[in-house]
Amino acid sequence: MTDVARLAGVSVKTVSRVINNVATVDDVLAGRVREASERLGYRPNQVAASLRAGRATGTIGVLVKDVSNAMYATIVAGATSVAEDRKTRVITAHTGENSDAELAVIDDLCRRRVDGLLIVPSGGDHASLRQEIDHGVPMVFVDRAPSGLEADSVLIDNYGGSKSGVARLIASGHSKIGIILDKLSQQTMSERLAGAQAAFAEAGMSLDSDLIRTSVSNPAEAAAAAAELIQSRPAPTAFFCGNNRLAVGVLELLWDGGYDHALLGFDDIPHARLMPRPVSCIVYDSRVLGMIGAKLLFRRIDGEEFSPKTVTLPTQVIDYRGTHGDQYAAGRRA
Amino acid sequence: MTDVARLAGVSVKTVSRVINNVATVDDVLAGRVREASERLGYRPNQVAASLRAGRATGTIGVLVKDVSNAMYATIVAGATSVAEDRKTRVITAHTGENSDAELAVIDDLCRRRVDGLLIVPSGGDHASLRQEIDHGVPMVFVDRAPSGLEADSVLIDNYGGSKSGVARLIASGHSKIGIILDKLSQQTMSERLAGAQAAFAEAGMSLDSDLIRTSVSNPAEAAAAAAELIQSRPAPTAFFCGNNRLAVGVLELLWDGGYDHALLGFDDIPHARLMPRPVSCIVYDSRVLGMIGAKLLFRRIDGEEFSPKTVTLPTQVIDYRGTHGDQYAAGRRA
DNA sequence: TATGTGTGAGACAACGTTGGCTCAGTCGTG
DNA sequence: CACGACTGAGCCAACGTTGTCTCACACATA
Known part of the structure; x- marks a missing residue:
């Protein structure tokens, strides 16, 4: 960014303004900036941008036993399609139906500051997740309810x-x-x-x-x-x-x-x-399961407050x- | 982190040292720090850590048409298992077999500073990706070769x-x-x-x-x-x-x-x-396809230099x- | 001419970390 | 006892951004 600013003969702040389409930039300067960033192949660093001001990272985690299982893959696909509309990316992680691995993955994703988590829980105890949720990492459980924890869930009938x-x-x-x-x-x-x-x-x-x-x-x-x-x-x-x-x-x-x-x-x-x-x-429609889960998650991410909600999806023979x-x-x- | 330091009565740098298991920390202080971070439910911010010193983000992107397709899901699963061993997370994204969407996703993931990309390419032209690759974002193409671009690929026979x-x-x-x-x-x-x-x-x-x-x-x-x-x-x-x-x-x-x-x-x-x-x-084994692709990608991420490589996977009737x-x-x- | 009103752009600080340096204190050695 | 080596911990700066403030300049008005 500094390089772009230097090449365009402006300050870094102006480059920032051009990138974020702030209106109050002279067309001539904006043009120079755009040309310079084009020439240097400059890609704004989203990581730094989200760090500044503690803004959301635009990332959610989706935890399943194993994506190669058709049902989980479909849930992931549903969640991904909802996330796309929010310009949010999906980190897919495997829990292998292993409770310790699951907690480790959740911890890791919290460190990476995902905006929220969509979890197909393994059998273990989830009480310890209370703390993370209270610290502002919303979680929605899909297909099975968490044990020892009241939290949003989307279940099958x-x-x-x-x-x-x-x-x-x-x-x-x-x-x-x-x-x-x-x-x-x-x-x-x-x-x-x-x-x-x-x-x-x-x-x-x-x-x-x-x-x-x-x-x-x-x-x-x-x-x-x-x-x-x-x-x-x-x-x-x-x-x-x-x-x-x-x-x-x-x-x-x-x-x-x-x-x-x-x-x-x-x-x-x-x-x-x-x-x-x-x-x-x-x-039942696993894609819808993932979609409803993701939508519920985004309501939490948007800061909406409501008591833990359980949605039950109908089945069909x-x-x-x-x-x-x-x-x-x-x-x-x- | 500041809060933890204050509670433990040490400097933030010492907290950082404890988190990163630097040996030169007094056990007593380390204990105080650990207790304090436990009490506050502190989770180190990986995003900030990777920003500092421009280190790798520990994230790769995997682009497929649609994860709900069994074959792509299996490729993703294979790549994920390799990534796990490297403590790397996988961002799964859909291209919908749409060339423009694909380029947009790649651009977005570069902005998010993924360490590399594993791509099942859509039909469009990939020549424009040369620039990104040269800028240090390795890409490996899976199942199909990219068009207009010499790059690492893992294909099927x-x-x-x-x-x-x-x-x-x-x-x-x-x-x-x-x-x-x-x-x-x-x-x-x-x-x-x-x-x-x-x-x-x-x-x-x-x-x-x-x-x-x-x-x-x-x-x-x-x-x-x-x-x-x-x-x-x-x-x-x-x-x-x-x-x-x-x-x-x-x-x-x-x-x-x-x-x-x-x-x-x-x-x-x-x-x-x-x-x-x-x-x-x-x-053919799509899981292996994903695994080999990911392994190749990590060799690039590790900075290994070699001319673009094409691996062809055998098939079986x-x-x-x-x-x-x-x-x-x-x-x-x- | 003096004052007011915009408009566009730079300076600075901060986000949460960590690398590098410094420095105080301890200990061993000649 | 003096000096150097070592150890443990703090201070400062920097990573790449952006929010906030400030400032210079142009133009209009009284």
Whole structure:
């Protein structure tokens, strides 16, 4: 900047004025400044500018377990699109579902003076974040509520979604439903189980607890659990899986084994419409999740005051028809 | 920091020393400082620290069309994991495949003094970036080479991948292959076409240009193009699609129509293994793409000098067996 | 001519750090 | 006992900006 000022024969302050389009600059001088900065390839230093006067850095942090997971990527994309409108950049960071790593990342981002944080929290305790929030770093939690901390959150209707999904299974005549979930210590899982139970209760039936498998954490384990359930008596005629990875595992088993059990999963399964077998998914719009989270965050960043707010996003049950399968089978028969 | 110094009864410089673990600080004073900063909830300001002495900001920018796309998300994840080891944060930004937006984002990130940029370039001209690079902002291009600029790039073996994929189709007896591509102005597309042509040439045959459809930019258009090709004479017995979105469109058509044409696509298709119908994909590891790109970028950031380097990542052809389909069919028959 | 009113631009300080220098005090050595 | 080496901590300046104040100059008015 000093160099530009020297080359243009003006003071640095005038250069600053030209850059910030302050009206009270003579056109001739402004022209000289612009030419000089062009010639030197000068790029104003945003870092210094935001330091001066402690202004916002125009940066928010988005913390997810891992961006390569489609759901988190979509949340990030939604948040990014909202941030763009505010000329704010997004720092994406991985927590790896590790509570210590998460806190370390949050600390680091606070040091970098992000204007706010959008967090898909891991399981750990978040009480220690109170201090940061009070020190003026707004945080909004997405997909899961923080534990030990009252803070803004944007959640999914886990309970209602499972309830209506399972109710649909019941309505089509299934009374024995195998339920495969990850650890119940995950709030989402316990809510989804509660929803399933509510659907049974509402139908005047009760969920057979022998058909529930918990702490199932990957597709292979899900397949094994389903295989075992199929052998049990009374055998289930349908499965409900707590997330899409588990559903995919079960799907694979059903196909490998040639079983025709109904399958319902929480979360969408990419390209499920291309699978020839019926699969139902309890879906929600993750992009909207990220967008609403970011909008809420920006309200806080703008200094709006309100008591911690929880937004719950509705879910929808999609029956991937599986008609492709029939048509495909028809095609093969033809 | 001033507050901490006052509370601890030392100078700010001593606080700075404690924070940076400078050895020459008395334990008693250090303890007082630590206690004071704890009590005040003090977080050092990284922004100011990096401003002073023009040190690196510990931030890189990663530019992709849209993070919600699985491939880009995986590239971002790979780059993020490498950056983490360097205590560097990643700013993710969208270019929306728009050249002007891309240049604007790059300019913005340079103003924010990122240490470097990892870019999945859009189609536009990149010559203007020479200046930024010369001014010390290293850039590495990923997946596609920049146009009008010699710079480090990490690319996919589009030519070799298509060639071996198409060769495999030819080897299994297909001589009439419908080829569906997006705009040939995209370097990736023209290379993939060239690879297909080379496979034909090597087999002593030539690619029937009537069976090539270009400028197909979404699944629906791909399905339409395939439908039209199926009606043409001589009709193709197989399809090769230039990217996964086009392949998915064709897949849908084949199933809806009950056709059993072979299908080969560039890029992986999520959950293709769950589809009962054979699909072959020319795949590569996007995570590695991001990792290699980031590693190369950090070599530049570390000031290493070498002439612009191009790394080409190998591809692999995966035949998603479609055996699920047979087993599924068997299951249904049973 | 003296005064008032703008207008445009420079000087200076400050944002929160840290590098470099200085300096006071302690200790060891000849 | 004098001197030098060492240790620990403070002072000052600077990083690249911008807010605030000041000031010079031009022009209009009484």
